[in-house]
Amino acid sequence: MPPSLPIGSDVLRALALTLAVATPLAAADLPDSLFPTNFGGAYALTDHHGAIRTEADPDGHLQLIFFGYANCEAICTVALPIMSEVSASLSDQGIQTTPLVITVDPTRDTVETMGPALASYAPGLTGLTGSEADLAEVRALFHVERTALFEEPLGGTVYTHGSHIYVMDGAGGFLTLLPPILSTERMVEIVAGYAQSLP
Template identity: 35%
Template sequence: MNKIFGFFIVFFLLVSSLGIGLWVSGEFNMPGDRPSSKSTVIVGGPQLGGPFELVNHKGETVTDEDFRGKLMLVFFGYTNCPDVCPTEMQTISLAMQALGDDADEVVPIFVTVDPARDTVDVMADFVSAFDPSLIGLTGTDAQIDKIKDEYRVYGEKGEGEDQDYYLVNHTSFTYLMGRDGKLVTVFSYGTPAEDMAAKIREQI
């Protein structure tokens, strides 16, 4: 029941915040759901993405301005995620490999929605398991809440669960941002790596 309720909350927030200009051909996935082979494509100019200041997995403070001039692949999740997050990070890693030399024009970014547990050291261990270009970002609760608002991301700790061992319900889209920091396209969870790479290559 909580899973179904969470789905409708996120769907409502996403649709209401993006407004006119959003065309969806895909589906929302929560942890444990079967992946979709479709992607969500943005048409028009929804206001999604924006300024942020966070800490990367090396302990360095970074802002959105540090990534200007590059395409960004942004995914929001958490390191204790049992399936969706590691699966999508593997997909992004395969997409980066498929890009070959063009991968230098793309920065894959993993933003935690669980900053209480995802410290700099934890993030460093997590991203080391995937493509070496992957950047993990964490921060204070306020900093994470701000970037979640900018990207219209849903992320909430499961109710009634252990304070140390818990799941976090969260949006499972991967955002492709342009060199100017503006949204280009959104991929739903389960989009094949080759499809992701093909769409990214269109922007290079």
């Protein structure tokens, strides 16, 4: 695990919860005044063990969901190991979670290949794959975009894709999302807060 970095006062200021710097406008024309919560829905994909997995966790655990791909050398190499760490830290607190990565690259991320690839740098994660059409539908449920950037010289497409981690309850309902720039400790705090608020 990499070392922690100090929090600079300028960063603290930047994160301070003040909206005073912005100018409120009269409410007009914007359709949704609430934080967007319309993420998730019914789906059925195949996990890297070959089992069908739906939006509901079989054990009723909280779920951490990320969209990425095992060969990604950018944000996935950060977010997926952090999900492993967050899940392990929460487990230490008695909060069980299921960290899932839904592939955006079903050509390379198959039932056979996803498990070993994830285990190499993000142990404990379960990979989900499916047809290109099924995966596109799931991305739409979570409002995740995926764009092919270029073809690698040695083969394979490099994608850019949404990178938030979605925190879902055991039934697949949306709780919150986590920007991947948060520290492991901060993510654990946030998820634990939601876990404690559930009945």
